Amino acid sequence: MNDASKAHQIQGNILTPAGWIAGTIAFDERIAAIDGAAARPEDNGEDYILxxxxxxxxxxxxxxxxxxxxxxxxxxxxxxxxxxxxxxxxxxxxxxxxxxxxxxxxxxxxxxxxxxxxxxxxxxxxxxxxxxxxxxxxxxxxxxxxxxxxxxxxxxxxxxxxxxxxxxxxxxxxxxxxxxxxxxxxxxxxxxxxxxxxxxxxxxxxxxxxxxxxxxxxxxxxxxxxxxxxxxxxxxxxxxxxxxxxxxxxxxxxxxxxxxxxxxxxxxxxxxxxxxxxxxxxxxxxxxxxxxxxxxxxxxxxxxxxxxxxxxxxxxxxxxxxxxxxxxxxxxxxLGLDDRGRLRTGAWADLVVLDRDLNLKAVYIEGERCDLNDA
Known part of the structure; x- marks a missing residue:
């Protein structure tokens, strides 16, 4: 998924190692960029990205x-x-x-x-x-x-x-x-x-x-x-x-x-x-x-x-x-893994999107969106 046309970009309250950022996260297999400003999620109605x-x-x-x-x-x-x-x-x-x-x-x-x-x-x-x-x-x-x-x-x-x-x-x-x-x-x-x-x-x-x-x-x-x-x-x-x-x-x-x-x-x-x-x-x-x-x-x-x-x-x-x-x-x-379990540039694009009631809206595993209805 190195083709830029296959990259994802989603917006919300992004939990980074440095704290919450209201903005966008771009990724393919790995996280390419996180852009935005420090924010408190309680000050907006955006989804959580964890x-x-x-x-x-x-x-x-x-x-x-x-x-x-x-x-x-x-x-x-x-x-x-x-x-x-x-x-x-x-x-x-x-x-x-x-x-x-x-x-x-x-x-x-x-x-x-x-x-x-x-x-x-x-x-x-x-x-x-x-x-x-x-x-x-x-x-x-x-x-x-x-x-x-x-x-x-x-x-x-x-x-x-x-x-x-x-x-x-x-x-x-x-x-x-x-x-x-x-x-x-x-x-x-x-x-x-x-x-x-x-x-x-x-x-x-x-x-x-x-x-x-x-x-x-x-x-x-x-x-x-x-x-x-x-x-x-x-x-x-x-x-x-x-x-x-x-x-x-x-x-x-x-x-x-x-x-x-x-x-x-x-x-x-x-x-x-x-x-x-x-x-x-x-x-x-x-x-x-x-x-x-x-x-x-x-x-x-x-x-x-x-x-x-x-x-x-x-x-x-x-x-x-x-x-x-x-x-x-x-x-x-x-487990000694510094490229999973955190949203930062270069880490694997393993992330979840939650609504304000903490219900799952989307799951990405190494950059691929998971079908939540797949049986």
Whole structure:
């Protein structure tokens, strides 16, 4: 799309790293120019133009699950694109080795080729199997200890951008250091570890926490647990703001404590689908009244999309610029990407246009307008 005749130019309140600009943004695959003057959006009635959303924890959508392999990742990337998500990490479940291999092989293919109307698949989030079997949450019980050789074998199938590890498992601390040295973002999650385990893991190179508060040892004033380690020491952590997984008060506490807390959906195959039964890895889950649960009532991922996450954050009192960073910029920073998650000259043209009620009007992924009605 280097032909100038194919370039886009749109007008509105543009959220840039330097603040709001009322003006125009011109782009093809990348942003060519932003022209206008500093402004307060409340002083006009123009649309909002924000960085495209980035979701680092996506299991499914549109009735499809990442663990299926095949074309499932493409279908999942398409449904999330229709909700403003321009980049994702396809996320695996704890499963037998052959299931993980199949899923990662498909993710690797999706990384190499983005289909029309699909979010960019940046790589994989390996959520299991290197977790504590005593804190599975909705993960099937295929947890096991990790080895560096196995992780390197899996990395050959798809880029492992994020990997969730329970640090208290024997041998995992040395693995955390080795993986961090290789450039992976190692997250603490599905863990029974103590506050001290969390602090030690951070010292060994762990960089974040998987769905903060969920599937980890909780905060008590005499036993701060893994939640306490995150609140006291983390720069980054992911959180599910569907208002089911975490109470609004706990979300507000985390926002005050963790500078670059960012939001994920932990979305399942039930996302965008009617109530009923769906698959989450090898589990059958039930979608009902906006939630997804195992038969015993355990929350099993969500049906959240990041456009709704943005509205939820604003509803909790965040200003729009801060809420936007929580669904975009901080996730990009976590992965070390300076050309996504921000609207500046030279960055990828990943952006969303919202009306004054924060409803999506348009989504552009690497300069291409996404068909929001595409099935």
């Amino acid at each position: 960085p495209g959303f980035i979701d680092l924890h996506v299991h499914g959508g549109a009735g499809r699950d990442v663990m299926e392999g095949g074309d499932a990742v493409h279908r999942i990337a398409a449904v999330h694109a229709r909700h403003g998500t321009t980049s994702i990490l396809a996320t695996t479940m704890t499963a037998p080795p052959e299931d993980i291999d199949k899923a990662l092989a498909a993710i690797g293919g999706a990384v190499r080729h983005r289909g029309k109307n699909e979010a960019r698949v940046l790589g994989a989030h390996l959520e299991g199997p290197y977790i504590n079997s005593g804190k599975l949450g909705a993960q099937p019980n295929y947890a096991r200890a990790a080895t560096l050789a196995e992780v390197q074998r899996l990395e050959a199938l798809a880029p492992l951008r994020v990997i969730t590890v329970a640090p208290e498992i024997a041998g995992h601390l040395s693995l955390v250091r080795a993986l961090a040295d290789e450039g992976m973002r190692v997250q603490i999650g599905h863990t029974l570890g103590s506050y001290e385990d969390g602090v030690t893991a951070l010292e060994h190179g762990a960089a974040g926490f998987t769905h903060l508060f969920n599937a980890m040892s909780g905060l008590h004033h005499r036993e701060p647990g893994m939640v306490g380690a995150a609140l006291a020491h983390a720069e980054f952590a992911e959180l599910i703001p569907d208002l089911l997984h975490v109470h609004p008060g706990a979300i507000k506490a985390a926002l005050r404590a963790i500078p670059r807390l960012y939001c994920v959906t932990d979305s399942t195959s039930a996302t965008g689908m009617p109530d009923g039964e769906y698959m989450l890895g090898r589990h059958t889950v039930q979608k009902c009244m906006g939630g997804v649960r195992l038969p015993d009532g355990t929350l099993a991922g969500s049906t959240l999309t990041l456009d709704q996450a943005l509205r939820n954050l604003v509803g909790l009192g965040l200003d729009l610029a801060d809420a936007s960073a929580r669904v975009s910029t901080h996730a990009a920073d976590y």
